[in-house]
Amino acid sequence: MVSQLYDKTLSFRTPFTPNQKPHKQKRKKSKSSTHRHRHRYRASMAEDLVLDTAIRDWVLIPLSVVMVLIGILRYFVSKLMRSSQVPDPKIVKEGQVIVRARNLRAGANFISPKSFRARRVYFCNEENGLLHVPKGQAQNAQAQMFSDPNMAMDMMKKNLSMIIPQTLTFAWVNFFFSGFVAAKIPFPLTQRFRSMLQNGIDLSTVDVSYVSSRSW
Amino acid sequence: MVTKTEETQLNRLENQVDNGGGGAWEYLCLVKKLKVRRPDKVLRHGLSILNDPKKRSALGPDVWTLYEQVSIAAMDCQCLDVAKDCIKVLQKQFPESKRVGRLEGILLEAKGLWAEAEKAYSSLLEDNPLDPVLHKRRVAIAKAQGNFPTAIEWLNKYLETFMADHDAWRELAEIYVSLQMYKQAAFCYEELILSQPTVPLYHLAYADVLYTLGGVDNILLAKKYYASTIDLTGGKNTKALFGICLCSSAIAQLTKGRNKEDKESPELQSLAAAALEKDYKQRAPAKLLLLTSALKSLKTS
Numbered sequence: 001m002v003s004q005l006y007d008k009t010l011s012f013r014t015p016f017t018p019n020q021k022p023h024k025q026k027r028k029k030s031k032s033s034t035h036r037h038r039h040r041y042r043a044s045m046a047e048d049l050v051l052d053t054a055i056r057d058w059v060l061i062p063l064s065v066v067m068v069l070i071g072i073l074r075y076f077v078s079k080l081m082r083s084s085q086v087p088d089p090k091i092v093k094e095g096q097v098i099v100r101a102r103n104l105r106a107g108a109n110f111i112s113p114k115s116f117r118a119r120r121v122y123f124c125n126e127e128n129g130l131l132h133v134p135k136g137q138a139q140n141a142q143a144q145m146f147s148d149p150n151m152a153m154d155m156m157k158k159n160l161s162m163i164i165p166q167t168l169t170f171a172w173v174n175f176f177f178s179g180f181v182a183a184k185i186p187f188p189l190t191q192r193f194r195s196m197l198q199n200g201i202d203l204s205t206v207d208v209s210y211v212s213s214r215s216w
Numbered sequence: 217m218v219t220k221t222e223e224t225q226l227n228r229l230e231n232q233v234d235n236g237g238g239g240a241w242e243y244l245c246l247v248k249k250l251k252v253r254r255p256d257k258v259l260r261h262g263l264s265i266l267n268d269p270k271k272r273s274a275l276g277p278d279v280w281t282l283y284e285q286v287s288i289a290a291m292d293c294q295c296l297d298v299a300k301d302c303i304k305v306l307q308k309q310f311p312e313s314k315r316v317g318r319l320e321g322i323l324l325e326a327k328g329l330w331a332e333a334e335k336a337y338s339s340l341l342e343d344n345p346l347d348p349v350l351h352k353r354r355v356a357i358a359k360a361q362g363n364f365p366t367a368i369e370w371l372n373k374y375l376e377t378f379m380a381d382h383d384a385w386r387e388l389a390e391i392y393v394s395l396q397m398y399k400q401a402a403f404c405y406e407e408l409i410l411s412q413p414t415v416p417l418y419h420l421a422y423a424d425v426l427y428t429l430g431g432v433d434n435i436l437l438a439k440k441y442y443a444s445t446i447d448l449t450g451g452k453n454t455k456a457l458f459g460i461c462l463c464s465s466a467i468a469q470l471t472k473g474r475n476k477e478d479k480e481s482p483e484l485q486s487l488a489a490a491a492l493e494k495d496y497k498q499r500a501p502a503k504l505l506l507l508t509s510a511l512k513s514l515k516t517s
Contacts, residue, residue, distance in 0.1 A: 089345065089346055089377065092346055092377065092378070093376075093377045093378075096377065096378050096379045096380045096381075097379060099379070099380035100379040100380050100407075103380070103410045104410055106410075106413075107409065107410040107411070107413045110409050110410065110413045110444075111406050111409060111410060112437055115403070
């Protein structure tokens, strides 16, 4: 289906023509009588726009490459910025207690009932059992997250490192690649997605499946 | 625990390297991964790599872990000057490193300067109180000095935080057995069985401790664990077979006065005895007579 869309014979266009009017770059195979179709049917699915190969070469591939590179860059930056966490003794102990309790549950059939009961009491005793959490004291995990300053700092840093590259990419794509149809989505969509996906294209007759490069 | 395939691979590599073939680096990596103790071989082959500058640069950043491994092997073989050289190189590369500090502590231990080593470890522990290796080294110092109660105390404190460390439980169990505190040793072995129920070694050790404790209940339980050991090893464990025979005769002796409830069928003992005889016939036919007479005395008593 993609090969139908990009036709090599029509590729004498220059690659970046950002501010041209959209309908000039849409090439149509003249023998499919889409001219007539367009006058008659507004939201017809039978249209098959054939797009320039220049679009494929110079838009989709660089955009994908840039996305991948930005992902890699983000990974390295986050690795640099991550502060090494000093292990909290309480957390370590809790982790180990949980492992031991899990072993007790799994291997309960291998030890004598008396020793099993003794260990169970050790863990679940009302007063000082290791796993016993008195009612009302069990803290909500999220409240704990916010009260811990280190973790809040970490979360903020992570969010920032996500947001900044996204905004930069968005602006760059917008600047370079606006105004023309970039690709066709293989499944049909409703009209509501039009404003989301066809940002630079000002025609309302184009099928919503054809998307501009911003949505990519 | 080292699996069988890994063991065969290790032996193969060992033979290959000993007879002059290549592959010293793979052998050293495998030894490090499996945590086996082969200090003389590690020392010999490690030094052969380290003293050759071409091979050293071929390793890249792994050369430092090799230095660490060789220094520990040298200390194991009491070649303290070799160890000292390695540590000096590491210190130059990584000043103020926890790992190098640990190695220095081990060197002090190897020299026998217990007080200095303990001081070094305590200061390192102040900076990072959650390093399991440092805790264990401290226990090792106490044990090497023969100071078992202190060793037990340190180990218990360590286990309060790191309860899931089965090596520590095993060490504690062995110390208790050597001090004849069998009840505590039984507790430790129970922990081990809980965490690794398919290792027959722990079942066997637990059964031994229970049999030593004595008392009908304990011996009944010991018999069950000997049976489970035989189950896990596919019937090849001679000690467990003997254990069953001994347990059955001990139970018979202890319950002589009471009514014969006979819930334990005598088949188990006869089966175990038959298996033992077959085993001895195969492997040590000279001692077969000794065995049969011993079993007969067990049955009659």
